[in-house]
Amino acid sequence: SSLVNRVPGVSVNFASGKPGSTTTINIRNSITFPGAPDGVTNQPLVVIDGIISNPIQWSQSPNADIFENIDASQIEDITFLKDASAAIYGAAGAKGVILITTKKGKAGKPKISYSGYFGSSNEAVKSKSLSAYEHARFLNDGFELTGAAANQRFSLADLDSLKTIPDRSWYDYFWKAGTVNRHTINVSGGTDRVTFFAGGSYYKERGNYGDIYTDKYSIRTGMNATIIDGLTANVSFSSDFSRENSNNHKNASSETDDLTIRSLYLTPKWVPVEFNGVAVPFSGPNPPGNWSLLGVHNSGTYKLNKSQGLTVNASLEWKPNFVRGLTARMQFGKNNRNATGKEYYASYSVGNYLRRGQNSLLYSDQVNASTPTVNITNNNQMSEGTTISDNYQLIGTLSYAKRFGQHDLDAMVGFDQSEASGRNIFLTKFTQLVRGVDEFWAFSNDPTSIGTITDAIRNPQSIDNAKRSFISRFNYSFANKYFFEFIGRADASSNFAPANRWGFFPTIGLGWKISDENFFRNNIKFISVLKLRANYGMVGEDRVGNRLWESRFTQTTGYLFGNVSTSGLDPNIYPNDAITWEKSRTFNAGFDATLMGNKISITADFYHRYTYDGFDKYDPVVFPPTAGIPPPVVNYGKQISWGSE
Numbered sequence: 001s002s003l004v005n006r007v008p009g010v011s012v013n014f015a016s017g018k019p020g021s022t023t024t025i026n027i028r029n030s031i032t033f034p035g036a037p038d039g040v041t042n043q044p045l046v047v048i049d050g051i052i053s054n055p056i057q058w059s060q061s062p063n064a065d066i067f068e069n070i071d072a073s074q075i076e077d078i079t080f081l082k083d084a085s086a087a088i089y090g091a092a093g094a095k096g097v098i099l100i101t102t103k104k105g106k107a108g109k110p111k112i113s114y115s116g117y118f119g120s121s122n123e124a125v126k127s128k129s130l131s132a133y134e135h136a137r138f139l140n141d142g143f144e145l146t147g148a149a150a151n152q153r154f155s156l157a158d159l160d161s162l163k164t165i166p167d168r169s170w171y172d173y174f175w176k177a178g179t180v181n182r183h184t185i186n187v188s189g190g191t192d193r194v195t196f197f198a199g200g201s202y203y204k205e206r207g208n209y210g211d212i213y214t215d216k217y218s219i220r221t222g223m224n225a226t227i228i229d230g231l232t233a234n235v236s237f238s239s240d241f242s243r244e245n246s247n248n249h250k251n252a253s254s255e256t257d258d259l260t261i262r263s264l265y266l267t268p269k270w271v272p273v274e275f276n277g278v279a280v281p282f283s284g285p286n287p288p289g290n291w292s293l294l295g296v297h298n299s300g301t302y303k304l305n306k307s308q309g310l311t312v313n314a315s316l317e318w319k320p321n322f323v324r325g326l327t328a329r330m331q332f333g334k335n336n337r338n339a340t341g342k343e344y345y346a347s348y349s350v351g352n353y354l355r356r357g358q359n360s361l362l363y364s365d366q367v368n369a370s371t372p373t374v375n376i377t378n379n380n381q382m383s384e385g386t387t388i389s390d391n392y393q394l395i396g397t398l399s400y401a402k403r404f405g406q407h408d409l410d411a412m413v414g415f416d417q418s419e420a421s422g423r424n425i426f427l428t429k430f431t432q433l434v435r436g437v438d439e440f441w442a443f444s445n446d447p448t449s450i451g452t453i454t455d456a457i458r459n460p461q462s463i464d465n466a467k468r469s470f471i472s473r474f475n476y477s478f479a480n481k482y483f484f485e486f487i488g489r490a491d492a493s494s495n496f497a498p499a500n501r502w503g504f505f506p507t508i509g510l511g512w513k514i515s516d517e518n519f520f521r522n523n524i525k526f527i528s529v530l531k532l533r534a535n536y537g538m539v540g541e542d543r544v545g546n547r548l549w550e551s552r553f554t555q556t557t558g559y560l561f562g563n564v565s566t567s568g569l570d571p572n573i574y575p576n577d578a579i580t581w582e583k584s585r586t587f588n589a590g591f592d593a594t595l596m597g598n599k600i601s602i603t604a605d606f607y608h609r610y611t612y613d614g615f616d617k618y619d620p621v622v623f624p625p626t627a628g629i630p631p632p633v634v635n636y637g638k639q640i641s642w643g644s645e
Helices: 084-089 132-146 156-164 170-174 258-266 293-299
Strands: 010-014 023-027 045-048 075-081 097-102 108-121 178-190 194-206 213-228 231-246 282-285 288-291 302-318 326-345 348-351 353-356 362-367 373-376 381-404 407-430 457-478 482-493 502-512 527-541 552-561 564-573 582-595 600-617 633-644
Touching: 084 482, 084 502, 084 527, 084 582, 132 156, 156 362, 170 258, 258 293, 288 293, 288 373, 293 348, 381 457, 482 527
Parallel strands: 045 097
Antiparallel strands: 010 023, 075 097, 108 178, 178 194, 194 213, 213 231, 231 302, 282 288, 302 326, 326 381, 348 373, 353 362, 381 407, 407 457, 457 482, 482 502, 502 527, 527 582, 552 564, 582 600, 600 633
16 A cells, blocks of 8 residues: 555555455556456566566466565565566566565664554545435335336335434444554574574454454565675575455455445345344345345354465575676575465344335334244355465576776676466355354255256366576666666567467667766756666567467267267367467656756656557457357457556
């Protein structure tokens, strides 16, 4: 939230105010095209201490938990690459790159820092709503205009009775102030040869109704050591754990809890939540169906997601004394994440209260003598799922920096090898036989309790991909006034067929510190520093569905031999062996200036980005009904965006 409206060209959006809802970051209006398949994202690449943290995208989670759970107190610096400079991360940098550098130890006596806060969250403004009497009058006015029958209207006696009931809604009954807790503690110190850093954080936020909450724990440690003169090593380890819970309407969005929120605001005030502790059901359009939020809460229903991640990042850097300016560096990073989800939706009983009033919309506190309660199914199911993902990245670079006279040279070449994989599975059982037990054995084993096998076992998602890259960068400056930069990156991705696997993404940048020129310095006194800069280049994107150039199938009914039906295979993806990189050509020009003796600073950027070969999918109507194939993913999308910051 600290980034909202703070960084030009970077938009930060929250799905809702619900604890645990997703935060999305978009750089310069990056988009996905309407037919884009799973795996395509408009999210920037997130690089933490040189290692990519979100190489793959699950359709259920647009952001990597590794980024979501890192504590702000452990971040030393955060940088956004918005233009063609992202080409150095060209394998997936077309949507921009977020570079995060975490804190490292500093030589000196150990220092311990602690920060914490406790807060409360509530509505900024409570929405006004009609009283029960006003609502009924409003409906009667509509019935009068449409000529509705008398048995649909509220009688005068009904209206008089509505004047006497408390002006209290479901919102007033369930809404409460939420709470926020955050605590962090960090320790750092060391000697001239060995420094260390360690930090831990805890965050808990409770929602405004029901049992909505999110818990987050994280720990991060790191050590830098000079092994011998010129040879240094860095090792860091981090782990995080998060837990999110909700116990509201089953079909409500996990991001916004929309159906539950609607019921709090839109349920008529003449519908009580309870009579003497017994839940009252209501059947309305928002949400549809007969239900009770109090009944859901009392049933023990919940949706609980847990996620745990482990990250290791190690590097070795050598600066030989016999070649001044030469640096060799190797870095290895590995991320592992295990996530589980459990959903329990138990049936529950509500009071079968007698209706009253001319239109039978009002409730009495008397139950039907023969059937005093009604059972609401609430899906009557339990589901569990598991997602396992991991990735590694190996980076090797060789760089050389030299200054001679007024010339500065800096060159780097390197390679980057990475692999990522993930798999998830989701299982469901229906019809609970042992009430109050949220385990699979408490549900029916009768196969007739499910509609189809896909209701019980969702087809697993599986992702495996690999990248290999060769990187080069060359910087030159003269007299610290004229600047030139070239970046070239060749990438290969297993998401594309061998013939289209490689892409080359170059960038050229120029700069001119015009304020150091005599004609400028002698004539324009109020500008202390003025630097003009521009870059032009291409950036690639390979985050798309896994190996879409290969055929894949699902099991189906095959040929009929006599009276015997055989098994068969049905193509569920039509392969496109021509699919290749999505590309963005970006031009960026700008200036940095300080005025009035460095009292005022101004930075301006103007950009134009042309995205082409965007991942898209044909509409099914393109193919004749006899084709019998799903539309393939193609490089079809184009977009032009421009702006200023």
